[in-house]
Amino acid sequence: MEFHPVTSPIPTPERYEPHLPPVPQPRPQRTTSTWSWGSAVVHLERVGDPQAAVRMLLVHGAGGNAAAMWPYAAHLAGLGAHVTVADLPGYGATTVAEPGTVRYEHWRALLIDLVEAEHDERPLILVGASMGGMLAYDVAAATGKAAGLVVTCLLDVRDSAVRARLSWHPVLGRVAGPDLRLLAGPAADLRVPIRWIADMRHIANTPALVSAVLTDRTGGGGRVPLGWMRSYLDSAPVTEPEDFTGTPVLMVHPGNDRWTPLKISRAFFDRIAAPKRLVVLHGCGHFPAEQPGFAQMLTAVTGMVAELTA
Numbered sequence: 001m002e003f004h005p006v007t008s009p010i011p012t013p014e015r016y017e018p019h020l021p022p023v024p025q026p027r028p029q030r031t032t033s034t035w036s037w038g039s040a041v042v043h044l045e046r047v048g049d050p051q052a053a054v055r056m057l058l059v060h061g062a063g064g065n066a067a068a069m070w071p072y073a074a075h076l077a078g079l080g081a082h083v084t085v086a087d088l089p090g091y092g093a094t095t096v097a098e099p100g101t102v103r104y105e106h107w108r109a110l111l112i113d114l115v116e117a118e119h120d121e122r123p124l125i126l127v128g129a130s131m132g133g134m135l136a137y138d139v140a141a142a143t144g145k146a147a148g149l150v151v152t153c154l155l156d157v158r159d160s161a162v163r164a165r166l167s168w169h170p171v172l173g174r175v176a177g178p179d180l181r182l183l184a185g186p187a188a189d190l191r192v193p194i195r196w197i198a199d200m201r202h203i204a205n206t207p208a209l210v211s212a213v214l215t216d217r218t219g220g221g222g223r224v225p226l227g228w229m230r231s232y233l234d235s236a237p238v239t240e241p242e243d244f245t246g247t248p249v250l251m252v253h254p255g256n257d258r259w260t261p262l263k264i265s266r267a268f269f270d271r272i273a274a275p276k277r278l279v280v281l282h283g284c285g286h287f288p289a290e291q292p293g294f295a296q297m298l299t300a301v302t303g304m305v306a307e308l309t310a
Contacts, residue, residue: 004034015216019209020071020289024078030070035086035117037110043093045070045085048077053309055122056083059111059139061130063194063203063213063220065092069129075298076127079305086114090228092218100189103231108238111139115146123147123308127301130260130286131155133251134237140247141239148304150250152288153260154268157233162264167197188227194220197229202259205285213287241271249276250304252297254284 017023028048035042045066056076058069066073066085073083087094088110089102096102115124125148128136133151140146155162194200200220204210213220251269253262262280269278279300281293288294 015212016068016209017071019204019206019212021075021291021294023071023074028074028077030074035114037113038106039097040089040110041095042089042110042114043087045073047073047083047085048081050082052077052080052082053122054081054125054305055118055120056081056125056127057111057115057118057136057139058083058085059126059128059132059136060085060088060091061128061132061135062198062224063200063222064129064132065216065219067092068213068216068219072127072129076301079298079302080309081125081305084114084118086111087218090224091222098189100191100225101227102225103228104235105231108135108138108142111135112142115139115143119145125150125301125304125308128152131232133265137244137249138238141237141244144246146247147308148250149247150252150301150304152252152254152286153257154251154265155260156237156268158236159264159267161267162260163233165199165260165264167199188230189225191223191225194222194224197224199259202286204287204289205256205258206289209287209289241268242273245273247274248304249274250279250300251276252279252281252288252300254286254288255280255282255293256284256290257286259286 031046033044035044058073060069066087069085073085076083088107089096090099124146126136126140126146127150129152133153134155136149136151140149157163200214203213215221249272253265279296281288281296283290284293
């Protein structure tokens with residue numbers, strides 16, 4: 001598998017940067033490359049010093065992309081990490097031959113292959129935002145190559161309470177079992193606006209940031225195949241939390257998350273057998289941008305980096 005540098009301009013920072021704490025100065029190095037994975041040409045962004053002692057893979061969720069993750073990657077790079085962000089198929093600048101055929105399991109397989117392809121002797125921290133938290137958890141479980149795991153949420157969609165919170169209406173979130181057949185067959189490849197399914201109104205607690213997400217056509221303003229939603233709601237973790245023992249887990253959960261409140265992640269988090277720590281980010285919404293929670297998040301991750309580089 002080869003990674004190819006690209007010269008196309010990196011997406012401008014104006015959409016998301018104004019809504020988060022200022023990016024550290026001087027601004028960290030930011031480069032892009034592409035990676036061929038199946039029929040997809042995956043857009044990758046690298047942030048920070050390539051020779052940093054710690055590597056991070058930052059995983060976005062539904063409605064996210066590398067552009068939305070850039071301010072976080074910049075702050076994480078400031079902690080002494082080289083950060084990689086991948087646009088998952090259907091989002092950002094990643095292209096795929098048949099967008100309607102993208103499924104949740106493709107996301108998970110892509111990330112597993114990316115970790116395997118980039119493995120080196122440095123410690124790797126997987127960082128998952130929103131539903132990217134469970135993706136990062138699965139990648140850690142499947143590869144055994146993560147020295148640390150940082151998540152904002154751990155959403156186990158087998159839990160009816162989780163499903164009820166994910167959609168814009170609780171009834172849609174309770175779709176299960178035979179009802180999922182409605183999202184199969186000829187309609188599976190139909191792509192519909194994400195906001196028709198997910199409760200994107202509560203992705204952030206400030207109207208301006210919500211608007212920035214919902215007007216991003218390669219992010220929260222984009223479309224998702226119905227078959228992707230079916231595959232997501234029908235998914236299960238790679239490893240049950242009681243059997244997840246090898247990778248320390250840090251959950252930095254927004255304290256004022258109006259989309260996926262802490263209690264629905266605690267149900268899974270409390271069952272994890274590995275060493276774990278919970279930090280509640282005071283004042284933060286689902287898209288953690290507010291202080292003092294943002295600073296609390298960086299302090300907690302700084303502690304993990306220090307432990308891995310001691």
